[in-house]
Amino acid sequence: MSDSMAIYIHVPFCRRKCKYCSFISFDSRTNDIPGYIDLLKKELELRSVDCNIDTVYFGGGTPSLLTAEQLNGILSVIGKKYRMADNAEITIEANPGTVDFKYLADIKTAGINRLSIGIQSFNDDELTMLGRIHTRKEAVNAIEDAREAGVDNLNIDLIYGLPGQSIDDWKENLLTAIGFNPGHLSLYALTLEPEESLFKEIESGKLPDISAGTAASQYELAEELLQKHGYVHYEISNWAQPGRECRHNLVYWQGSEYLGIGVAAHSYIGKRRSSNTEDLDKYINALSHNVLPPQDVDEIIIPELEIAESIILGLRLYSGISIKDFEKRFGIDIMKRFGRQIEELINFDLIENDKTVIRLTPRGRLLGNEVFWRFLPDKV
């Protein structure tokens, strides 16, 4: 185990389920929040290790349903049972419609120093289509309230590739977001699973199908516009002003260690990957008896898989994979071990190799999955 780590805390409660949601979140269990907070604290105590905590991330669900006092209580336990780094990055995901100026000022006082707002769209018709609880006005208010409360490290999440969304609709969303000068933008293509209600609306013909071609053009437009406005495209779906990269997410992409707390939370510590049960009742039941929750995943990462994952995660980053660092970490010449795949991908204009670094090309960033599977152990 290394001497520093990230902590992810999952808050699986939402006011209402969005029509495209594939996250572990429950819309009829908000009464469970106070008891759940106590169990999060208990899990933090049971899993405590003598380790520096560089980043804490409250994700969901809708973590902004937690009060400032509840957040403060959780951070106090981390402070007591672990070693919180002086400059720790502490992020909360917040949804418009659940926050106001006072709340944002209070959570800042509680120690939150990075806010990630799930705007998704500034267009009321798109927000209704997605089943979000908020309007454009509430989205704008949330950002303005955050600024007024002194939040300077701000991320805005947007979704593109929506049914019927034109390039101009997307451009309007992007330019509105850029107008607020956020330090960070996360842009995700809409992906749907058959059980989601938006998928069913498309299937039934109520909504037009998603156009992969339009989504690709929207992504390219984002690359162009954000570069023009000084943002660095540092990860496939993430752009930041210099110095505003999300330190917590970099932990995942760089293959460093993290501890997941809460229902469905994943951990990666000492070459072991595990995840808490996705069943809220099982989670509550176990910790109510002072026992750690059952694990849905508990596996030792074998070297072949660690190598494959480090390539896949490394390629997600614009900085790519340093050939020298890779050899230092694994004792392997990546060009010898994966020469065939790399050659093929260069021919397809999906990756580039400047002799020191291997990284995705712009086309590769659009078609990442076409690249990644080739490095999995059973494909090598």
Ligand code: SF4
């Ligand atoms: S706010 Fe996020 S987690 Fe909650 S239902 Fe919507 S998409 Fe899912």
